[in-house]
Amino acid sequence: MKVAVLHxxxxxxxxxxxxxxxxxxxLLVKVVSAGICGTDLHFRHMGPRFPEKPMALxxxxxxEVIETGSNVTRFRVGDxxxxxxxxxxxxxxxxxxxxxxxxxxVLRDVDEQTQALCKLPDNVSYDHAALVEPISVGAHAxxxxxxxxxxxxxxxxxxxxxxxxxxTLVGRGFHDIVVFELSPLRREMALNAGARAAFDxxxxxxxxxxxxxxxxGHIWGVPHPQTDIYFEASGAYGLLPxxxxxxxxxxxxxxxxxxxxxxxxxxxxxxxxxxxxxxxQGYPHEFPExxxxxxxxxIDPEKMISHRFPFDQFLQAxxxxxxxxxxxxxxxxxx
Ligand SMILES: [Zn+2]
Numbered sequence: 394m395k396v397a398v399l400h401x402x403x404x405x406x407x408x409x410x411x412x413x414x415x416x417x418x419x420l421l422v423k424v425v426s427a428g429i430c431g432t433d434l435h436f437r438h439m440g441p442r443f444p445e446k447p448m449a450l451x452x453x454x455x456x457e458v459i460e461t462g463s464n465v466t467r468f469r470v471g472d473x474x475x476x477x478x479x480x481x482x483x484x485x486x487x488x489x490x491x492x493x494x495x496x497x498x499v500l501r502d503v504d505e506q507t508q509a510l511c512k513l514p515d516n517v518s519y520d521h522a523a524l525v526e527p528i529s530v531g532a533h534a535x536x537x538x539x540x541x542x543x544x545x546x547x548x549x550x551x552x553x554x555x556x557x558x559x560x561t562l563v564g565r566g567f568h569d570i571v572v573f574e575l576s577p578l579r580r581e582m583a584l585n586a587g588a589r590a591a592f593d594x595x596x597x598x599x600x601x602x603x604x605x606x607x608x609x610g611h612i613w614g615v616p617h618p619q620t621d622i623y624f625e626a627s628g629a630y631g632l633l634p635x636x637x638x639x640x641x642x643x644x645x646x647x648x649x650x651x652x653x654x655x656x657x658x659x660x661x662x663x664x665x666x667x668x669x670x671x672x673x674q675g676y677p678h679e680f681p682e683x684x685x686x687x688x689x690x691x692i693d694p695e696k697m698i699s700h701r702f703p704f705d706q707f708l709q710a711x712x713x714x715x716x717x718x719x720x721x722x723x724x725x726x727x728x
Contacts, residue, residue, distance in 0.1 A: 424494075472512055514688035700724070
């Protein structure tokens with residue numbers, strides 16, 4: 394079988410390896426679809442997690458069970474499943490034994506991993522099931538924000554996580570979502586996912602636009618644009634301090650982006666504006682709920698897919714995914 398292995402920064406290879414050996418408590422899955430994640434791109438630039446140990450990549454995947462160990466009771470050959478990476482000790486694609494950019498993956502002691510695999514409803518495709526993972530990241534960010542009916546929302550960054558945030562919010566009945574995003578394609582995808590408006594912040598600074606659209610509150614007589622909740626999903630350096638500078642009193646700011654270096658924040662602004670600053674990572678509980686929403690048609694993962702590539706062309710797929718201006722979610726298909 395073939396597997397994508399990262400040896401060093403930018404040294405990613407498609408290698409031929411033997412199919413993993415199965416034990417009596419294990420499960421073998423044929424991967425059918427996989428999504429390329431920002432984490433995969435990050436690793437590709439940084440190199441393997443443990444520098445001396447080549448690492449198989451890929452944690453967003455769905456596939457079909459093709460073999461079960463004799464002790465396995467919870468799954469059968471033919472089951473369609475998606476991998477819930479946040480609730481599995483296998484650490485697939487992040488330094489564990491297997492990675493999802495591979496023809497086959499093995500899950501060890503699968504009966505004990507009660508949440509590691511989620512069975513697919515009949516009407517959910519493999520391509521869409523592979524994207525439950527990034528949408529769950531967005532759903533968790535929304536849960537952390539705990540939006541209340543009627544609240545206004547501003548999102549910075551409409552990559553796959555940002556799109557997951559928009560789709561989750563729209564599915565819960567929120568429509569006042571204003572997006573700032575550099576890429577024209579991603580702005581288009583944000584609108585298609587249900588955002589009210591999407592702007593290029595270089596031409597339309599958030600502070601101005603939000604004031605025009607939503608009016609201002611006043612702090613000591615100084616106007617501050619209205620927004621109840623900000624999601625920072627871009628990782629743009631300096632944006633968090635910028636939001637805390639112009640936001641209105643009582644704003645909630647959810648940070649869901651990787652920052653490569655520390656930032657300086659104005660503690661007095663945090664204090665005097667009673668800003669709530671909230672971090673969000675992963676999806677401890679959201680995966681099954683997102684799968685269910687896709688089944689019921691409340692979330693459509695198709696809206697975040699910009700490209701599909703056959704697995705053979707995964708290097709090209711990575712190049713496309715790495716160009717944030719011209720890609721949403723890139724899906725690999727295995728035949
Ligand atoms: Zn991911």
